[in-house]
Amino acid sequence: MNHTNHGKPRIIGGFWEITKPYLRQFIVASGGAVLAVLTQSILAPFIVSRAFARLQQNYSHSLHMNFNIFTPYILGYAITMIAGVIIWRVQSYYTWKMEISVRKDTVIKMFKHLGAMSQRFHADRYSGALVSQTNKYLSAYERIMDDLIWNILPGLSMLVFSVIVLSFVSLPYAIGMLGLSLLYMALMYRRMIKQLPINSHSAAMESAETAALADAITNIDTVRAFGQERYENKRFSETAERTFQANSILAKEVFKSEALSHGQTNIFQVLAVMAGLLAVTRFHANIGLLYLLISYSQGIVNQIWQFSRVVRNINRGLGDAAEMTAILALEPEIKDINAPVPATFQRGRIEFNKVRFSYPETPDRPLFADLNLVIKPGERVGLVGPSGGGKTTITKLLLRFMDIQQGQILIDGQNIKEMAQQDLRQNIAYVPQDPILFHRSLKENIAYGNLSAGTKAIVAAAKMAYAHDFINKLNKGYDTLVGERGIKLSGGQRQRVAIARAMLKNAPIIVLDEATSALDSSSEILIQQALWRLMDNRTAIVIAHRLSTIQKMDRIIVLDNGKIVEEGTHKELLSKNGVYAELWAHQSGGFIEN
Numbered sequence: 001m002n003h004t005n006h007g008k009p010r011i012i013g014g015f016w017e018i019t020k021p022y023l024r025q026f027i028v029a030s031g032g033a034v035l036a037v038l039t040q041s042i043l044a045p046f047i048v049s050r051a052f053a054r055l056q057q058n059y060s061h062s063l064h065m066n067f068n069i070f071t072p073y074i075l076g077y078a079i080t081m082i083a084g085v086i087i088w089r090v091q092s093y094y095t096w097k098m099e100i101s102v103r104k105d106t107v108i109k110m111f112k113h114l115g116a117m118s119q120r121f122h123a124d125r126y127s128g129a130l131v132s133q134t135n136k137y138l139s140a141y142e143r144i145m146d147d148l149i150w151n152i153l154p155g156l157s158m159l160v161f162s163v164i165v166l167s168f169v170s171l172p173y174a175i176g177m178l179g180l181s182l183l184y185m186a187l188m189y190r191r192m193i194k195q196l197p198i199n200s201h202s203a204a205m206e207s208a209e210t211a212a213l214a215d216a217i218t219n220i221d222t223v224r225a226f227g228q229e230r231y232e233n234k235r236f237s238e239t240a241e242r243t244f245q246a247n248s249i250l251a252k253e254v255f256k257s258e259a260l261s262h263g264q265t266n267i268f269q270v271l272a273v274m275a276g277l278l279a280v281t282r283f284h285a286n287i288g289l290l291y292l293l294i295s296y297s298q299g300i301v302n303q304i305w306q307f308s309r310v311v312r313n314i315n316r317g318l319g320d321a322a323e324m325t326a327i328l329a330l331e332p333e334i335k336d337i338n339a340p341v342p343a344t345f346q347r348g349r350i351e352f353n354k355v356r357f358s359y360p361e362t363p364d365r366p367l368f369a370d371l372n373l374v375i376k377p378g379e380r381v382g383l384v385g386p387s388g389g390g391k392t393t394i395t396k397l398l399l400r401f402m403d404i405q406q407g408q409i410l411i412d413g414q415n416i417k418e419m420a421q422q423d424l425r426q427n428i429a430y431v432p433q434d435p436i437l438f439h440r441s442l443k444e445n446i447a448y449g450n451l452s453a454g455t456k457a458i459v460a461a462a463k464m465a466y467a468h469d470f471i472n473k474l475n476k477g478y479d480t481l482v483g484e485r486g487i488k489l490s491g492g493q494r495q496r497v498a499i500a501r502a503m504l505k506n507a508p509i510i511v512l513d514e515a516t517s518a519l520d521s522s523s524e525i526l527i528q529q530a531l532w533r534l535m536d537n538r539t540a541i542v543i544a545h546r547l548s549t550i551q552k553m554d555r556i557i558v559l560d561n562g563k564i565v566e567e568g569t570h571k572e573l574l575s576k577n578g579v580y581a582e583l584w585a586h587q588s589g590g591f592i593e594n
Contacts (some may be wrong), residue, residue, distance in 0.1 A: 011318050011325045015141055018106050025098035029149050032091025037157040040084030045295035046165060047076045053288030057211075081577065094151050099142050106141065110134050110324065118333040119401045120360065129212020130327075136203065138323035140317035147310045147317075155303035157308075162296040169289055183299060188311050191257045195311075197207035198250050199319030205246040207323060212239045254312055334403055341422040345427045347377030348508040349412050350398065350538030356406035357397060367393060368563040371407070380540040381557060382550030384583065389559035392433075395511045398541070399425055411509070429507040429534075433514035434458050435498035437489070442471055444480040445497055457504060464530045466501035467493070485517045499527060503534050508539040548585055 019026055035586060051073035056317070083299075114130060145431065161179050166174035216232050223232050274349040352373040358366035367390050375381050383391040396402050397409060402423050409416050416424050429449070437445045444468075446458050453461075458478070470493055474480040482488050489497070512531070528549065544550045550572040556568035558580050566578050573580035 005415050008362070010329065011321050012177055014325050014328065015144065018102050018109075018141070019098070019145075021105065021168040022098045022101055026096045029091055029095040030153055032087050032094065033149050033153045034157045036084050036091060037154045038089040038161055039080050039087060041154075041158055041299050042161040042165060042296075043078040044077055044084070045292060045299075047073055047080065047290035049288035049295070051077075051288070052291050077358050081303065090147075097145075099145060102145075103138055103142065107134070107138060109315050110137070110328070113328055113332075115335075116332040117330070119396070122166060122331065122449050124213035126215055131458045132207050132210040133324040134208070134380040135321035135328065138405060140321040141201065143313050144267070144317040147313050151306050151310045153299075155307060158296075162300055166293070166296060168457055169292070176296065177300065185307065188307055189258070191253075191311065193314050194201060195250075195257065197255045198246075198253055199315040200322050201245040201319075202243075202321040203251045203369055204323065205243040206321070209239050209243045212236055227243070246484075257311065257506055271393065288484075334400055334421065336420050337418060341414070341418050343411075343414065343419045343423045343427050345412050345414075345508050347412055349410075350375040350509070350539060350541075351376045351392070351410040352397075352407070353410060355397070355409065357393070357402070357404045366405075368404075369562065371562070371564075373557070373564065374589065375541065377412075378537055378539055379556045380403035380535050382553035383541065383543045384545075384547060384550065385559040385565075388561075390562045391559055392513055394559075395430070395513055395541060398511065399430060427507050428509045429505040429510055430493070430511045431498045431500035431502045431513065431515040434491075435494050437482045437494055439481060439484045441476075441479045442474075442497060445482060446478075446500045446504060446562060447505070449501040454503055458500075461500040462497075464503050464533065464569070465496045466527055466530065467496035467500050470496075496527065499530070499534075503530070509536055510535055510538050512540070512544075514543055514545065537556075547580075558583075 051070055054069065054073070114134075158419060159178070163174045163178045166177065200348060213236065216236060223229060238331060350373075352371050355368050355373075356366055356367045357371075358364070371390075373394075381392065385391060393402070398414060398416070399403055403417070411424075411427075438448070442462075443455070445457055446461060447453050449461070450457070455478075459468060462478075470482070473477055480488075481542040482494075495515060502510065502512075515531070542550050542553065552558060553570070556570060556573055558578075559566055566576060566580055568572055568576070574584060
């Protein structure tokens with residue numbers, strides 16, 4: 001919790017950075033608030049006080065007064081009030097325009113930042129919590145900016161202008177009012193500092209509650225399949241209870257702050273009335289001064305009363321923004337160089353040259369200590385071996401989902417670290433073991449491989465992946481929404497859509513990580529035919545636990561504990577009677593070799 005308190009300047013600095021591009025709107029909005037207070041809350045009461053003084057003076061000399069002598073005061077009062085309304089409206093427009101512009105820029109910035117973070121970053125966090133933290137950050141900015149422009153600046157302006165005016169008519173009263181106001185704000189600031197970590201903790205608990213809710217709802221089928229509704233209800237109830245306890249502690253602090261604020265403002269008001277009456281009765285001040293003292297004091301009291309709510313809002317806003325501020329300060333683990341070179345892949349030759357890689361969790365135990373691997377242009381290579389041997393890691397390193405610590409990975413002689421990640425990946429068609437689809441139409445999901453593809457090309461790719469038939473049977477066909485993460489489709493259907501997407505991409509390098517694992521044997525035979533067409537004249541890396549999937553590869557590489565222990569064709573490896581032969585002997589559910 002202390003860490004958020006120390007991060008308060010960073011949060012405010014972050015808010016200022018996103019405001020600076022709209023400095024003109026900010027100046028008009030904040031300056032307009034100050035000018036509106038000066039016009040409506042300072043000048044207007046001053047004019048009325050002068051009218052009352054004139055009224056008292058004339059009444060003491062004559063019982064019959066001419067109404068016309070008050071015309072200038074009435075006109076002056078009307079002008080200031082109308083001018084105040086206009087200024088407030090202009091100021092509100094610029095505030096609104098600035099905030100929605102900043103919101104647009106900020107949400108785009110956060111989207112890009114989260115998209116640039118590594119797979120490990122996202123694996124360590126709930127997606128629901130990231131969405132919650134994004135929304136909280138945006139809301140916190142708007143809430144704090146609103147309080148600054150519509151409460152803090154008007155409140156300070158009211159105090160400063162009132163003290164300046166009153167110092168000319170009653171210097172002791174002006175000094176006393178300033179002293180009481182500063183004392184009040186100092187006390188409330190101390191309350192704010194004490195309350196900030198409590199607000200941060202409450203915001204963190206709410207994010208955790210949102211994450212727990214998203215996690216359970218996303219996996220609702222698993223919950224039901226294992227009959228664990230009672231367990232999940234209990235688990236979520238415990239999370240909700242922790243949030244409740246955090247909010248209860250916060251509510252007590254807020255209650256104390258508001259009680260202190262309410263008591264102080266009431267005392268302030270009583271003192272203002274007493275001072276005004278004393279000035280009239282004891283020191284023979286005119287009735288206009290009494291009105292001015294009460295009017296200004298009431299205005300300051302109203303602003304001071306708002307100060308308690310403002311402190312609470314700012315505290316909550318800083319707490320809500322703390323988590324996303326910390327995330328925005330993180331540097332992406334995988335970064336492009338300052339001037340990346342364009343990818344000029346022609347043949348698709350892949351080379352791992354003296355590659356060393358270890359996971360961040362085990363830096364002293366490298367998975368690859370000195371990996372050397374060359375895949376020729378157009379060669380179709382299968383990767384097999386026990387789990388944890390490094391098969392999938394090789395594909396992730398090639399795609400730069402992770403970065404190596406030493407050595408080089410080259411494609412057609414180009415170091416992949418010297419090109420932009422997006423440029424690199426646009427030249428590789430990747431089908432993961434568990435493909436995740438967007439909650440969009442089937443047509444959009446397939447077209448993701450080539451956004452410029454027309455309907456004919458999309459349908460052709462679906463036919464090649466043997467997805468066309470099941471798509472046609474759906475009520476809306478290619479316009480069918482697949483549900484979040486493609487939940488409306490079976491595992492095999494999702495993989496067919498992913499394969500169609502890869503086919504449509506038409507990249508020079510193909511990476512298939514268990515791309516047919518969710519297919520039945522008959523479907524796999526059909527899709528294998530399509531995959532062979534896809535891999536024709538392209539460099540292909542195929543990972544498969546079903547060895548029947550890769551037995552016709554040009555070369556099969558056997559990985560064990562990060563080392564290449566065997567390589568060759570299917571027949572060559574069987575004749576060696578080594579690791580591959582043992583895996584083949586234990587293989588179940590595969591096809592019999594011809």
